[in-house]
Every structure is written in structure tokens, then in C-alpha cells.
Amino acid sequence: MSEEEQAYARKMKRAAQLLFFQRHRRPGVKGWELKRSLGKGYMKVLELLDAELERLGLEIKVIEEEGGSIENPSPDELDRARFVLRLRGPPTATDARLSGWRIDDVAALAATVAYILSRQGKALQRDVERLLEPKFPGWVVQYDLERFLRRGYLTRDERGMLYLGWRSRAEIDEKLLLNLIMGEEAPQPEQAASTDVKDLGDR
Amino acid sequence: MSRRGTASRKREQVIRLIHLCRTVRERGVDPFEVDVKDKLGLLDRYLPGWEALDDLSLDAEALNRLTMVIEAQGGWIKYRSSLLYVDPLLIEFKVRALDAKALFTSFVRAWRPILEYEQLSPQRVKEAVEYWNRLPSLRERFRRLPSPPWTRPSALSLEEMLELGVFSAQGFEQVLSEFAMELMDRAKKEGSVAYWDFIYAETYEETVRRAYLTSFLVTYGYARLELRGLGEKPYLIPASPVALSPEAGQPSSTAVPLNYETWLKVGEARRLE
Numbered sequence: 001m002s003e004e005e006q007a008y009a010r011k012m013k014r015a016a017q018l019l020f021f022q023r024h025r026r027p028g029v030k031g032w033e034l035k036r037s038l039g040k041g042y043m044k045v046l047e048l049l050d051a052e053l054e055r056l057g058l059e060i061k062v063i064e065e066e067g068g069s070i071e072n073p074s075p076d077e078l079d080r081a082r083f084v085l086r087l088r089g090p091p092t093a094t095d096a097r098l099s100g101w102r103i104d105d106v107a108a109l110a111a112t113v114a115y116i117l118s119r120q121g122k123a124l125q126r127d128v129e130r131l132l133e134p135k136f137p138g139w140v141v142q143y144d145l146e147r148f149l150r151r152g153y154l155t156r157d158e159r160g161m162l163y164l165g166w167r168s169r170a171e172i173d174e175k176l177l178l179n180l181i182m183g184e185e186a187p188q189p190e191q192a193a194s195t196d197v198k199d200l201g202d203r
Numbered sequence: 204m205s206r207r208g209t210a211s212r213k214r215e216q217v218i219r220l221i222h223l224c225r226t227v228r229e230r231g232v233d234p235f236e237v238d239v240k241d242k243l244g245l246l247d248r249y250l251p252g253w254e255a256l257d258d259l260s261l262d263a264e265a266l267n268r269l270t271m272v273i274e275a276q277g278g279w280i281k282y283r284s285s286l287l288y289v290d291p292l293l294i295e296f297k298v299r300a301l302d303a304k305a306l307f308t309s310f311v312r313a314w315r316p317i318l319e320y321e322q323l324s325p326q327r328v329k330e331a332v333e334y335w336n337r338l339p340s341l342r343e344r345f346r347r348l349p350s351p352p353w354t355r356p357s358a359l360s361l362e363e364m365l366e367l368g369v370f371s372a373q374g375f376e377q378v379l380s381e382f383a384m385e386l387m388d389r390a391k392k393e394g395s396v397a398y399w400d401f402i403y404a405e406t407y408e409e410t411v412r413r414a415y416l417t418s419f420l421v422t423y424g425y426a427r428l429e430l431r432g433l434g435e436k437p438y439l440i441p442a443s444p445v446a447l448s449p450e451a452g453q454p455s456s457t458a459v460p461l462n463y464e465t466w467l468k469v470g471e472a473r474r475l476e
Contacts, residue, residue, distance in 0.1 A: 020318070020320045021320055022319050022320060027317050027318070027319045028317070058318065059315075061315075061317075084317045084318075085317065085318040086315045086316060086317045086318060087315050087316055087318070088315070089315070090311055090312045090313070090314055090315065091311060091314065091316060092311075093307070093308065093311055096307075096311045096314070099316070103303055103304065103307045104303050104392075106306070106307045106310050106311065107302075107303035107304075107306035107307045107310070108306075109310060110306040110307065110309055110310035111298045111306055113310075114294050114297075114298055115291075115294060115295065115298060117289075117294075118289050118290070118291040118293075118294035118295070119291050120278070120279070120282050124230060131295065131298060131299070134299065135299075135303065137388075137391075137392075139389075140392075150474070159229060161229075167317070170317060171314060171315055171316055171317055172310075172313055172314060172315075173313040173314075173315065174313075176312070176313040177309060177310060177313035178289050178294065180308075180309035180312055180313055181294065181297050181298065181301070181306070181309045182289060182293070182294070182297060184297065184301050184305045184306075184308075184309055
């Protein structure tokens with residue numbers, strides 16, 4: 001291995017450590033932090049690491065502070081951007097269930113995000129509650145919404161208006177979610193009455 | 204109609220227009236609900252008649268609100284022409300019609316969760332070592348604090364307990380019965396509820412009260428306490444007291460200590476979750 005290759009291998013290892021270990025309240029590392037630690041050519045190091053991560057089903061995603069993707073970022077934008085590690089493809093249904101989210105919580109999140117997306121990215125909390133309450137008990141809806149707010153899936157202003165948070169923008173393929181929901185067949189009444197977590201297989 | 208009456212009616216219409224524009228802006232209502240051309244014509248007709256400063260301010264406010272509506276209409280057109288546009292009513296209908304399983308599946312397929320590996324980093328260890336080195340001994344810290352007045356421990360009277368909220372003026376049995384109903388409701392979905400989730404409240408006093416009542420629920424057989432997992436996390440399982448019988452097994456006793464530090468820790472864990 002040449003000296004240059006060795007240097008890149010060392011920097012990739014360092015980049016992986018920076019990306020994997022949570023250093024701040026929010027996951028991910030800022031561009032300027034990566035630059036400080038890996039040098040000016042940090043994007044090249046990240047490209048190489050991304051190729052390695054592909055084999056593990058992971059990817060490095062560059063997001064702005066509010067979570068949105070950045071297309072063709074300038075060096076300045078890269079400095080301010082946040083680099084996060086995320087799954088390259090969707091998790092299996094089993095993995096999603098094992099990540100500590102109950103099926104009802106995820107369903108409530110899906111409904112909330114889709115509802116907000118369809119209303120140009122904002123909706124009153126009481127309208128979202130009205131949407132969810134026929135399906136879930138009131139206290140579960142309250143608990144879920146607070147949890148989505150804490151985790152960064154939603155934000156709320158002083159008027160009680162809900163918006164998509166940085167995490168929704170970073171983690172959810174919004175267009176795909178809307179298409180999938182629109183394409184789902186509503187269950188027959190007898191099916192709808194028996195939603196059972198146990199019978200949910202990976203699709 | 205008198206001149207004053209006409210002015211008052213016009214003023215009311217302008218106020219209504221301002222309110223309509225505000226609703227569009229704040230509630231995300233379709234901005235094309237406002238017929239801007241018609242409303243501008245209305246303001247144009249009324250303007251020559253305004254004399255008082257308040258009326259002119261009202262007119263300016265309405266005009267300003269209308270420009271905001273036009274801006275919202277621009278945004279609405281841009282959004283509708285984007286790839287993300289789906290009729291909100293259609294989405295609402297679909298969300299209401301789909302069951303939790305279908306929503307879950309759709310979400311998971313569009314989800315790329317971020318990886319978070321929560322672990323002590325060298326930086327945090329360094330900070331911890333620095334903190335530890337700077338931390339004065341307990342004895343030193345206590346020396347700096349004013350000593351609290353010492354009082355001999357004594358029993359609380361019923362009045363004091365009522366004042367602290369440990370007891371309520373309601374009949375204890377009624378309070379306990381309502382509490383048992385709450386437990387049954389909370390555990391309806393899963394069949395059980397985590398002990399700490401159930402007793403935790405916004406204040407330490409309320410948490411103590413809930414822990415106290417829970418101990419009675421368990422003692423009276425309204426609930427069963429089960430320790431689960433390697434960490435032996437306590438769970439409460441509601442049970443009907445009539446279902447309890449000597450065959451159900453020997454009664455056992457489990458102590459779950461609760462103090463202020465524990466309450467703080469549980470609160471922190473819930474916040475992180």
C-alpha cells in the first residue's frame with residue numbers, strides 16, 4: 001500500500017468514527033468539523049468511505065441544518081452542512097419494529113407527515129389530532145405528537161401550527177411516502193377491525 | 204340608511220376582509236378562496252369615503268393583508284405544480300381509510316433512518332475527567348452550604364397530608380377505584396404498562412402520590428407487578444380482584460424505591476426517549 005493510500009485509509013477510519021459516534025445533541029457532523037479533522041480534501045475521503053458503506057447498506061447524506069437535501073453544494077454550504085449516516089434503503093418491517101417504535105406510533109407518524117405534506121408543509125395541531133383521534137386514543141395521540149416533536153420529526157410554533165422537522169426532511173422520502181399512501185388499498189371492514197402487529201410480515 | 208350607519212357597515216366589511224385574509228394565512232386555507240380582484244374593487248370604492256385616520260389605517264391594513272394573500276396564491280401555484288402536490292382532501296381521505304398496518308408499511312418503505320450510536324466519546328471522557336478533577340469533595344461542598352434547621356422526625360397529621368396532596372378529601376376507595384380505571388385504560392392496548400411510565404408525573408409530589416396509590420392497587424389485587432427482562436423492569440398488569448384466588452400463587456412483595464433523584468432520572472430518561 002502506497003503512502004497516499006495509507007493516508008486515505010487512516011482518514012477514512014477517522015471519518016467513520018466521527019460519523020458513527022454521536023458528538024452533539026443532533027446526530028451527524030458539521031462540514032467544518034470534518035474539514036478540521038480530515039483536511040481540505042475531506043470530500044474525497046467521504047466519497048471513498050461512502051463506497052465502503054454501500055456494501056453495508058449505509059450511506060453518507062449531506063443535509064442542511066433544517067434537514068433538507070443540498071443539491072450541488074458550494075464549499076461554503078458544505079462547511080455549514082451536516083453529514084449524517086443513514087440506511088441506503090428502507091429498513092425491513094421487522095427492523096423498524098425492533099427499533100423501539102410500535103406499529104401504531106409509526107402509523108401515526110406516517111399519517112401526520114402525509115397530512116402536513118399535503119397542506120404545503122404546515123397544519124394546525126388540533127387538525128392533526130382530529131385526524132388521528134378516530135384511530136388512536138386521545139392520550140396516545142398527545143404522547144405521540146410530543147414524541148415526534150422531541151425527536152425532530154415535527155416542529156411547532158407558538159400558534160400551535162405543526163411543521164415538518166429536520167429529521168422528517170432528512171429521513172423520509174416525502175414524494176415516495178405520498179405515492180405509497182395514495183397507492184395503498186383501504187382494507188375491507190373485517191380486515192380493518194383486526195390490525196394485529198404479530199401478523200405483519202416484511203413486504 | 205344614515206351616513207354613519209353606512210360607514211359603520213363599510214368598516215365592518217373591511218374588518219371581515221382582514222379577518223378572512225388572516226385566516227387564509229394562519230390556517231393554511233386555500234388562498235384562492237379570496238377573490239382578490241373583487242376585494243380590491245371594494246377597497247377602491249370605499250377609499251374616497253374614508254376621512255378618519257382609523258379608517259384609513261384599516262384600509263391600509265386590508266390592502267397589506269390582500270398582498271399577503273396574493274403571495275400565498277403564488278406559493279400555492281408553485282406547490283401545486285411541484286411533484287409533491289397531492290390533493291389534501293384525498294390524502295386525508297386515504298389516511299382515514301387506511302389501517303395502522305398499511306400506514307406503517309408505507310412509511311417504512313419511504314424511511315431511511317439516520318444511524319445514531321450513543322456512546323461516550325473521547326471528548327466526553329476528557330470533559331468528565333476534567334470535571335472530576337475540579338469537583339470538590341462532598342465534605343467541602345457541604346461546608347459551603349448553610350446548615351438546615353434540624354427537626355426531629357415525626358408523623359404527619361391527616362391535615363398535613365391533605366395539604367401536601369398525599370391524601371384527598373375524597374373517599375380513599377373512590378380515589379383508588381378511579382386510579383384502577385386509569386391503569387386499566389392505560390394498559391388496554393398492551394395488557395400492561397411500565398411501572399415508571401404509569402407513576403411518573405410532572406411533579407415529584409404527584410409521582411409519590413401515584414406510587415403510593417399503586418402500592419394499594421397491587422396490595423388489593425387490582426394489579427400485579429411483574430419484573431421483566433435482564434434489567435428486571437417493573438410492569439403493572441391490571442387484574443380483576445375477584446379473579447384472584449389462593450391458587451393464583453403465593454403473594455410476594457416487591458419494593459420499588461422512589462426518591463427525588465430517581466424521579467429526576469426517570470424524567471430525564473423519558474425526555475431523551
